Amino acid sequence: MALTDSTTTTRLGCGRDIDEVWANAGNPPDAHERTCPDCQAARASLTELDAATRDLRSRDQADPELHLSADLVSKISSIARAEVRRGRRIPLRNVTGGHDSAVEADLTVSEQAIASIIRDTCDQFADIEARRCRVEISDHRAGLDPETVAIRARLRISVAASTASPGRIDELREQVIAAVHDRVGVTAQVVDIDVEDVHDA
Known part of the structure; x- marks a missing residue:
């Protein structure tokens, strides 16, 4: 069994780095992402993570117990x-x-x-x-x-x-x-x- 190089752990199966997908997440999918199942799955997961983070931040801002004096x-x-x-x-x-x-x-x-x-x-x-x-x-x-x-x-x-x-x-x-x-x-x-x-x- 081949060992995974620690320098490539953020790369998807298609070879694209997940950071590249994240950097483009706010834009429409590019030509590669429109046909790549790996990138499509990563975009979907990142979109869910972004939505959850925004929701958590909004709830924290609305909670008076979390406001600093x-x-x-x-x-x-x-x-x-x-x-x-x-x-x-x-x-x-x-x-x-x-x-x-x-x-x-x-x-x-x-x-x-x-x-x-x-x-x-x-x-x-x-x-x-x-x-x-x-x-x-x-x-x-x-x-x-x-x-x-x-x-x-x-x-x-x-x-x-x-x-x-x-x-x-x-x-x-x-x-x-x-x-x-x-x-x-x-x-x-x-x-x-x-x-x-x-x-x-």
Whole structure:
């Protein structure tokens, strides 16, 4: 018994690939399909599948239990954006050459991981809510050791209406710098904090 090549499993008995039949399913049968029983059977099956899929989609759209709330859509979008940012890597050491440079190049942390540390630090302040956080490698390296990696973080926050001390923001900035250094060994050289909203305590 001959074995079927895995590269030909989508081909019909007539030799035509089923993807070709599917691509033409929305059009009238061509000359080959009008006389080919294999293609005619495939078109019929694909038409039934398409109709069933459309019917299922319509029923799902009409079912209120399957509708996502605006809050849930927002959370899903936030997670999706976080996953996109997660792919950007920040080195834990500034590779300057030498026999250990290949090893040093592999020591990285995701931008999202650092942003999470910053958010966790912000959560320790009962009167401050983190909104958005962006992290990138800083171009300003004055006074730093050659191997030190410096980042710039921009944190957008909302503060409670009861927060009266302007030094509260400076305290948050100091805590962020310390937390990033202690947990991943990266220097947060610049931490911009923008107060974009005020909320009830």
